[in-house]
Structures are given as structure tokens and as C-alpha cells.
Amino acid sequence: MRAVDLTLSPAEAAFRDELRTWLEGNHPGREPPGDEAAFEFRRAWQRKLNDAGWTGVSWPKEYGGRGATLVEQAIFSEEVVRARTPSMANVLALAMGGPTVIAHGTEEQRRRYLPPILSADEIWCQGFSEPGAGSDLASLKTRAVRQGDEWVVTGQKVWTTFAHHAKWCMLLARTDPDAPKHKGLTYFLMDMEQDAVQVRPLRQITGESEFNELFIEEARIPHGNIVGKEGEGWAVAITTLMHERATLAFGLQVSVQIALRELIESAREARGVNGRAASEDPVVRQRLAQLLIESEVLRLNAYRGLSAVMRGGVPGPEGSLGKWHWSEVNQSLTEVAMEIAGPRAMLSDSESNWSYRFLRSRANSIEGGTTEILKNIVAERVLGLPRMR
Amino acid sequence: MNFDFTDDQRAIKRTARDFLGARYPPATVRALAEDERGFTDEQWQELVELGWAGVIVPEEHDGLGLGVVELVVIAEEMGYALAPSPWFSTTCAALMLVAAGSDAQRERWLGPVARGEARGTLAVWDEHSGWAPDHSEVEPGPDGKLTCVKIAVPDAASADFAIVSGADGRHWLVDLSERGVSSPGITLAAESAIDPTRKLFRMALEGVAVEPLAASLDAVARAYATIVTVLAAENVGVAQRAMEMAVEYAKDRAQFDRPIGSYQAVSHRCAQMLLEVEGSRSLCYWAAWALDNEPDSGPRAASSAKAYAGDAGFRVAASALQVHGGIGFTYEHDLHFFLKRAHANAHAFGDSRWHRDRVADLAGV
Numbered sequence: 212m213r214a215v216d217l218t219l220s221p222a223e224a225a226f227r228d229e230l231r232t233w234l235e236g237n238h239p240g241r242e243p244p245g246d247e248a249a250f251e252f253r254r255a256w257q258r259k260l261n262d263a264g265w266t267g268v269s270w271p272k273e274y275g276g277r278g279a280t281l282v283e284q285a286i287f288s289e290e291v292v293r294a295r296t297p298s299m300a301n302v303l304a305l306a307m308g309g310p311t312v313i314a315h316g317t318e319e320q321r322r323r324y325l326p327p328i329l330s331a332d333e334i335w336c337q338g339f340s341e342p343g344a345g346s347d348l349a350s351l352k353t354r355a356v357r358q359g360d361e362w363v364v365t366g367q368k369v370w371t372t373f374a375h376h377a378k379w380c381m382l383l384a385r386t387d388p389d390a391p392k393h394k395g396l397t398y399f400l401m402d403m404e405q406d407a408v409q410v411r412p413l414r415q416i417t418g419e420s421e422f423n424e425l426f427i428e429e430a431r432i433p434h435g436n437i438v439g440k441e442g443e444g445w446a447v448a449i450t451t452l453m454h455e456r457a458t459l460a461f462g463l464q465v466s467v468q469i470a471l472r473e474l475i476e477s478a479r480e481a482r483g484v485n486g487r488a489a490s491e492d493p494v495v496r497q498r499l500a501q502l503l504i505e506s507e508v509l510r511l512n513a514y515r516g517l518s519a520v521m522r523g524g525v526p527g528p529e530g531s532l533g534k535w536h537w538s539e540v541n542q543s544l545t546e547v548a549m550e551i552a553g554p555r556a557m558l559s560d561s562e563s564n565w566s567y568r569f570l571r572s573r574a575n576s577i578e579g580g581t582t583e584i585l586k587n588i589v590a591e592r593v594l595g596l597p598r599m600r
Numbered sequence: 601m602n603f604d605f606t607d608d609q610r611a612i613k614r615t616a617r618d619f620l621g622a623r624y625p626p627a628t629v630r631a632l633a634e635d636e637r638g639f640t641d642e643q644w645q646e647l648v649e650l651g652w653a654g655v656i657v658p659e660e661h662d663g664l665g666l667g668v669v670e671l672v673v674i675a676e677e678m679g680y681a682l683a684p685s686p687w688f689s690t691t692c693a694a695l696m697l698v699a700a701g702s703d704a705q706r707e708r709w710l711g712p713v714a715r716g717e718a719r720g721t722l723a724v725w726d727e728h729s730g731w732a733p734d735h736s737e738v739e740p741g742p743d744g745k746l747t748c749v750k751i752a753v754p755d756a757a758s759a760d761f762a763i764v765s766g767a768d769g770r771h772w773l774v775d776l777s778e779r780g781v782s783s784p785g786i787t788l789a790a791e792s793a794i795d796p797t798r799k800l801f802r803m804a805l806e807g808v809a810v811e812p813l814a815a816s817l818d819a820v821a822r823a824y825a826t827i828v829t830v831l832a833a834e835n836v837g838v839a840q841r842a843m844e845m846a847v848e849y850a851k852d853r854a855q856f857d858r859p860i861g862s863y864q865a866v867s868h869r870c871a872q873m874l875l876e877v878e879g880s881r882s883l884c885y886w887a888a889w890a891l892d893n894e895p896d897s898g899p900r901a902a903s904s905a906k907a908y909a910g911d912a913g914f915r916v917a918a919s920a921l922q923v924h925g926g927i928g929f930t931y932e933h934d935l936h937f938f939l940k941r942a943h944a945n946a947h948a949f950g951d952s953r954w955h956r957d958r959v960a961d962l963a964g965v
Contacts, residue, residue, distance in 0.1 A: 216602045216893075217603060217886070217889055217894075218601065218893065475963070475965050479965075496957060496960040497953065497960075499960055500907070500959040500963070501956060503960070504883070504908050505879070507883065507901075507904055508879040508883060511882035512882050515882055517601075517603070518601075518602055518603045518604035519604070521602075536875055536879070583868070586864070586871040587864070587871075590870055591867075593871075593874060594867075594871065594874060596847060596850060596861040596862070596867045596870060597851060597861050597862040598862065599864060
């Protein structure tokens with residue numbers, strides 16, 4: 212293998228070219244308006260990808276995956292964003308649920324759950340955060356009590372994306388209230404299709420409702436739906452989160468590159484002070500250049516993270532930094548867009564959607580681990596600084 | 601795709617770390633910082649024996665004939681050790697000759713450089729014109745001789761030849777070895793440099809015979825892109841070391857009965873250092889790879905690395921000083937040497953603002 216090499220191998224290049232050609236010929240166009248219609252559109256798109264063998268790129272073949280390499284998985288993540296295809300419907304199961312079942316599930320669970328994830332027949336959501344357990348996730352209070360072959364679950368979850376479409380919920384619940392808080396948790400797959408689970412949408416600052424609250428009142432989960440072992444839910448949840456950051460980073464960095472190209476286009480067209488193009492304003496140029504440089508850092512760190520996983524099996528420090536850095540770059544990008552927009556920054560109906568992206572980006576440093584928690588992880592686990600607690 | 605070192609490159613890095621750590625402990629760095637010349641012949645000879653004087657010099661001239669990736673690996677470790685050495689100035693001169701020297705110039709100087717028989721330097725900034733690295737107003741007189749003043753020329757007093765920049769990207773080679781004998785027009789004076797670990801000189805030439813370099817502006821531009829990548833890599837090492845010093849101190853130093861590293865005001869500052877160190881490192885490896893393998897993106901990658909690592913080097917060192925508190929502000933502590941090198945590197949060969957503007961140009965903003 213060559214050193215510090217960003218060129219694709221012939222096999223990798225062939226994979227990319229085949230995928231590009233397929234995406235050109237099969238691009239489904241733009242999503243229709245409306246939550247329900249958009250979701251069904253994404254489901255149909257995922258089925259089309261699945262039928263052509265493009266879902267679960269790095270998942271084992273025996274469970275419906277493509278059995279390809281991590282590099283090819285990363286190429287896939289880049290190319291679908293580059294081709295501006297819609298998201299797939301089952302994004303949480305593809306990014307987290309499936310890999311968790313592959314890593315920690317039983318053979319029976321793999322055969323049962325993985326194929327319907329890929330075909331989007333069964334959508335997954337994630338029940339981790341609670342109103343009282345955000346950054347301190349391990350303090351969660353949702354209780355699961357064993358009754359014979361079943362567990363009876365009561366509690367409340369929040370920020371549950373796709374809950375109203377979901378068949379399965381990756382549920383983290385407390386099974387041993389007497390154990391230390393990280394030890395008493397278990398990772399369940401909860402059937403959402405029961406009356407004991409109520410879903411209420413949460414309206415966010417953008418006006419839309421991507422997220423939900425879950426109210427769980429004596430829901431039933433068969434004992435066989437535990438992933439990993441009873442009491443080891445924390446480790447199951449964390450190891451997957453760590454590994455998935457290495458893959459997710461690829462799609463995120465390409466999104467930033469695309470948004471940045473649009474922003475540079477806007478800067479050329481927008482009139483700044485004195486009626487000159489905003490792109491000629493030295494301060495705007497400096498900020499755009501800084502974004503160009505930082506978006507390269509995101510791309511390169513994603514590559515380095517992947518190389519580290521391939522070499523040692525575990526993500527390097529870049530993995531912990533990537534999500535934190537991405538949120539800063541994405542927020543800064545939308546702030547520059549608002550600077551370029553001038554008085555239009557006060558309006559929310561622009562065609563380019565910058566005002567929506569500007570507001571939406573405020574969640575980037577909160578969702579999937581706040582920046583403060585990510586800094587704690589870097590300080591404690593990478594730099595070895597003493598714990599604050 | 602493999603954005604990682606080979607085992608060979610890893611071995612170079614380890615050897616460099618061990619060797620430089622043993623030869624340039626803090627007391628040695630401090631002594632050399634206070635010394636006028638800034639290195640000993642024995643220290644230079646040891647680097648020559650490792651082949652480092654001619655890392656990028658082709659094998660036909662007794663060099664190692666390696667690429668920018670290997671150069672960057674060594675530069676990072678030179679920065680980590682903060683080794684005072686004419687290695688950087690000689691590498692700059694060698695890069696210029698490899699890229700743009702005439703056959704005769706290459707024949708005359710590259711072999712001696714690689715074998716440790718001669719050292720070179722690069723004189724860039726005019727005393728009175730703009731400070732951009734590609735801007736000089738120096739023109740030879742009608743007799744072909746050069747009269748000019750260059751400032752901040754590294755290690756000029758111990759160099760045997762200098763490459764001197766001029767108007768329109770032209771460069772000339774000046775033989776310094778006869779200085780004071782047959783070339784009375786050359787005057788060197790030590791500058792008072794902020795960074796005492798790199799010796800800088802004011803170089804005045806008055807009617808000095810020079811030989812033009814042969815090659816195109818493109819070749820010169822590639823050499824400069826490599827030089828700024830080397831500086832960026834030095835700053836990666838400098839910042840890495842400053843960060844390690846801050847983290848060690850934050851673990852040991854207790855206030856209010858707890859190590860200060862357990863306070864998020866301190867630990868998050870350290871996490872920010874890692875973000876900037878790793879970002880700088882990724883950009884440097886990219887620039888090195890691109891200069892060796894993908895010439896079209898080389899200049900943009902190099903300017904990206906220089907801008908980011910220039911800022912990061914200084915910010916990380918300054919932040920490390922803040923973690924150290926009062927002790928970090930004392931001359932007795934070693935941290936200020938790292939802060940000063942990072943600062944000087946950030947302003948050498950185009951500051952971050954200049955390189956960002958280049959990135960904007962090259963990206964078509």
C-alpha cells in the first residue's frame with residue numbers, strides 16, 4: 212500500500228464510476244412537499260437503491276449487504292450527496308441500528324432485522340435522550356421491569372426522529388436501578404406498533420417537526436429483543452456511536468463542500484456595499500477562504516479517520532473531533548451566507564433556503580452529542596486529562 | 601486510498617523524534633538560542649550523516665531523492681524538538697536549485713549541500729517594498745550586478761550561497777563563500793529576531809556579481825509552495841509540543857485542591873488545541889501528497905496548510921501559555937521559545953491573510 216495516498220485504487224475507482232453511472236440513470240428528482248409524501252418518496256428511493264444492491268455497502272452479503280470495503284462505503288456516502296439524491300428513509304437504522312445489530316446482535320437477530328432495514332420495510336428510530344437526560348445520558352430514567360419472558364417499559368423519550376414512521380425503536384432503558392448509572396442500562400429493540408407508545412411531534416425553531424416526544428406507558432418488549440447483554444446497554448450504545456462517526460463524517464463533509472460552492476456562487480451574484488460583488492469584498496473573501504480551508508480539514512480528517520479504522524480497527528482522535536468541527540464549520544458557513552444576504556437576511560422566504568439552513572444549523576452543535584460533551588470526550592479519552600466529576 | 605504513513609515513513613518519524621529528542625534537550629535549545637551562530641559543526645554534521653541536508657536532492661547529486669511527504673515528516677519533528685539548525689535555510693536553497701537552478705548551478709551546489717560541504721539560504725524580503733513573498737522590486741543594474749538590501753535572511757552568516765529574489769519572480773544565486781575576500785560588496789548584519797532559535801540577517805549587496813536561476817515561474821512557485829508546506833509542518837510539531845506541555849501541566853498543577861485539567865475552562869481549551877493541531881497536520885500531509893502527486897492542487901493545498909497551521913501554531917502556543925499561568929510568562933520556562941517560533945513561522949513566506957487570499961483566488965472566488 213502506498214503512503215499518504217488520496218488516489219483511489221483501480222477497484223475503488225471502478226466502484227465509484229459504476230455508482231456514478233447508476234445514480235445518473237436512476238436519480239429520482241426532487242422530493243415532493245409535505246412530510247408524508249416526502250417520506251414515502253425516500254422509502255421508494257431506498258427500495259430502488261436496495262434492489263440494485265447499493266444499500267448496506269459494507270454490510271456482510273449474507274444479511275443483504277454488498278460486502279464491500281469501508282473505503283467503498285465512504286465513496287458511497289460521498290457520491291450520493293454529490294449527486295444530490297434524496298436521503299434514504301431508514302437513515303438511523305442504516306447508520307446506527309444495523310451496525311449495532313451486526314456488532315452486538317445474535318445470529319438470529321441479524322437474520323431477522325437486517326434485511327427489512329435495507330428494504331425500508333421496517334423503519335427505525337432512536338430512544339436515547341430524555342427530558343431529564345440529555346448530555347448526561349446515562350442518568351436516564353425510563354424503567355424496564357422483567358415479567359416472565361417480557362420486559363415492561365415506562366418512561367419518556369425526546370428528540371426521537373422518524374418516531375411516527377418507525378416500526379422499531381433502539382431503546383436505552385434502566386433495568387437495574389441499584390447498579391451504578393452506566394451499568395444498569397440495557398439496549399432493547401421496542402416495537403413501536405403498540406398503544407402503550409404514544410408519539411407527539413415537537414415543533415422546532417425552523418417551524419417544522421423533524422423530532423418527536425415518546426410517551427411510553429407499560430410497553431411490552433420480548434426478552435429476545437435485547438441487543439448485547441442485559442446491563443451492558445451503555446457499551447452497546449457507545450461503541451456503535453464511535454464507529455459510526457467515522458462513516459457519517461463522509462456525507463457531512465461533502466454536504467459542506469456543496470453548500471460552500473453554492474455560497475461562493477451567491478457571493479459572486481450578491482451586491483455588497485457600494486454595489487460591488489460580495490466576493491470582491493476582502494473580508495468576505497477571507498471568510499470564504501477560511502471555510503474552503505476548514506472544509507478541506509473535514510474531508511481530510513474523514514479520510515484519516517477511515518485509514519485509522521482500517522489500520523487499527525478503532526477510530527483515531529480525528530473521529531471524536533469530526534462532528535464537533537463539522538458543526539462549527541456548518542454554522543459559520545450559514546452565518547457568512549447571512550452576511551452576504553444583506554437586508555435579505557431578515558427575510559425567510561428566499562429561494563436558496565439560506566435562512567432555513569441558518570436556523571437549522573443552530574442544532575448542529577447540540578444534536579448527536581453537544582460540543583461541550585465532545586470536548587469532554589476529547590479531553591478525557593484522547594488527551595488523558597482528569598475527569599471533571 | 602490510504603491517508604496514512606507507510607511503515608518506512610513511520611520509521612523515519614520515530615527515528616527523527618528519538619534522535620532530535622536526544623540531541624536537542626531543552627537546555628541545548630536554550631543555549632543555542634543564546635548563541636550567536638545558533639548551531640555547532642558537530643550538530644550539523646550529524647544531520648548530514650542522516651541524509652537530512654539532501655532529503656529532496658536527487659540521488660545523482662548524492663541526496664536521498666525523497667519527496668515532500670518525507671520532508672514534511674522531518675520538518676514536523678524539527679518543530680517538535682525546536683531544534684535550532686540551518687536545516688530550514690539550506691532546504692529552502694536546495695528546493696530552489698532543484699526546481700529552478702541551471703545545470704551548472706545544480707552541478708556546483710547540490711552535491712556539496714547533500715554531502716554537508718556547503719549550506720545555502722534564501723533571501724526574499726526587500727527592505728523597502730511590500731512583504732508578500734512573491735513581491736520584490738530588485739533589478740540587476742546594466743552591468744548585471746545586484747545592489748539591494750534583503751531583511752530576515754535565515755542563517756545567512758553561515759551560508760555559502762544565497763538565492764536572492766527579484767522583480768517578476770526572477771531569482772539569482774549569490775556566492776557568499778568569497779565574502780570579505782573577493783566580494784567586498786556583501787554585508788551581513790545579525791537582526792534582532794523575536795524567535796532566537798532561528799538566526800536572521802540583514803543582507804546588503806552592493807554591485808555584487810550574480811547568476812540568474814534558469815527556470816520558469818511555475819518551477820519557482822512549486823518550490824515556494826513546498827517551502828510554505830515545510831513551515832506549516834514545523835508549526836504542526838511546535839503546536840503538538842506546546843499542547844503536550846499544556847496537557848502535562850494541567851494534569852500536575854493543582855489549584856482549589858484539584859488538578860486544573862479537571863476544570864472545563866482548562867480542559868476544553870486543551871481539546872481546542874487538539875482540534876487545531878490535527879487539522880493542521882491533515883492539511884500538511886495533504887499539501888505534501890499533492891505537491892508530489894497532484895500538481896494542480898498543490899499550490900492551493902500548500903496555502904491552505906500555511907494559513908491554517910500559521911494561525912493554529914500561534915493560537916495553540918498562546919493557549920498553552922495561558923494554561924501555564926504566570927510560570928508560562930517567565931523566561932525560565934521553555935514555552936516562550938515555541939510561541940516565538942510559531943509566531944515567526946506564521947509571518948514568514950506570506951502570513952495567513954495572504955495565503956487565504958491565494959486560496960480564494962485559486963478556488964475561483
